[in-house]
Amino acid sequence: MSADRLDRFLTLSVPAVRWLLGVQCLLSGINWWFKILPFPNLFDPPGMPVKSAIVGVMIQSGWMFTAAKAVEVLLGLSLLFNRYVPVMLVVSFPVIFMTFILDALIGPTVMAWLQGAAPIQHVLAKLLDATFFGGAVIVMQGYLMLAYFDSYRPMLQARARPTDWGAQP
Amino acid sequence: MKRKAMAALAALAILLGIVSTGWMLAVVNQWLLPWSTFKIFLPDPGYLKPNR
Numbered sequence: 592m593s594a595d596r597l598d599r600f601l602t603l604s605v606p607a608v609r610w611l612l613g614v615q616c617l618l619s620g621i622n623w624w625f626k627i628l629p630f631p632n633l634f635d636p637p638g639m640p641v642k643s644a645i646v647g648v649m650i651q652s653g654w655m656f657t658a659a660k661a662v663e664v665l666l667g668l669s670l671l672f673n674r675y676v677p678v679m680l681v682v683s684f685p686v687i688f689m690t691f692i693l694d695a696l697i698g699p700t701v702m703a704w705l706q707g708a709a710p711i712q713h714v715l716a717k718l719l720d721a722t723f724f725g726g727a728v729i730v731m732q733g734y735l736m737l738a739y740f741d742s743y744r745p746m747l748q749a750r751a752r753p754t755d756w757g758a759q760p
Numbered sequence: 761m762k763r764k765a766m767a768a769l770a771a772l773a774i775l776l777g778i779v780s781t782g783w784m785l786a787v788v789n790q791w792l793l794p795w796s797t798f799k800i801f802l803p804d805p806g807y808l809k810p811n812r
Contacts, residue, residue, distance in 0.1 A: 597763055604770035611777030618784050627788045629795035642802075720801040723783070727776035734773040737766065 617667025694725025
C-alpha cells in the first residue's frame, strides 16, 4: 500500500472504529435499563444465569453493575458525538478491560476439556466469545487510545507539578 | 513501521468491530437475528430467556 493510501486508511479508520465501538457500547449499556439484547437487564428475575460469577455479584451489589453500564452509555455517546473522546476512553478503560478479561479467561474451560469434563464445543464457544466480544472491545479501545495518544502526552510526565495557585490571577 | 503496525491494528479493530457490532445490531429486539444465535458463544444456553 502506498504511503498516501496508508495515511488515508489510518485517517478514516479512526471514525470507523469510534462508530463501531460507540454503537456497541451504547446498545450494551442501554440494554441494562431497556431489554433489547440477550444480556443481563435490571428487571430480569433474580437468579437468572449470567456469564460469570463476578457479573452476578456486581448485579447483586445493587449499584456496581449499574455504574458500569452508565459508564458504557457515556462512552457510547462520547464516541458517537465525538466529544471528550480521550478522557472517556480513560474513564471507561476499567469497564472495557473487565469485559475483556472475563471473556478471555478460558483456561478453566480448556482444562475441563483436557480432563474430559467438557466437550470441545464449550472450548470453541469460549474462544468465539473471547475473540468477538471481549477481544473486539479491547482491540477497538486500544486502537482508539493509540490514535489519540497525543492527547495523553501531557499526562506522561515523571514529575508533574500541581497547579500553582499563587500564580493564578 | 509504526504506520504499518497502526494500520494492521486498525484493520483488526474494524474487522472485529464489524462482526461484533453487526451481530449486536442484528439481534436488537430480534430484528434480523434471533437471540438464539447467542448460543454459539455460550456453552450453556440458559442465558437466552428474554425478560418479557
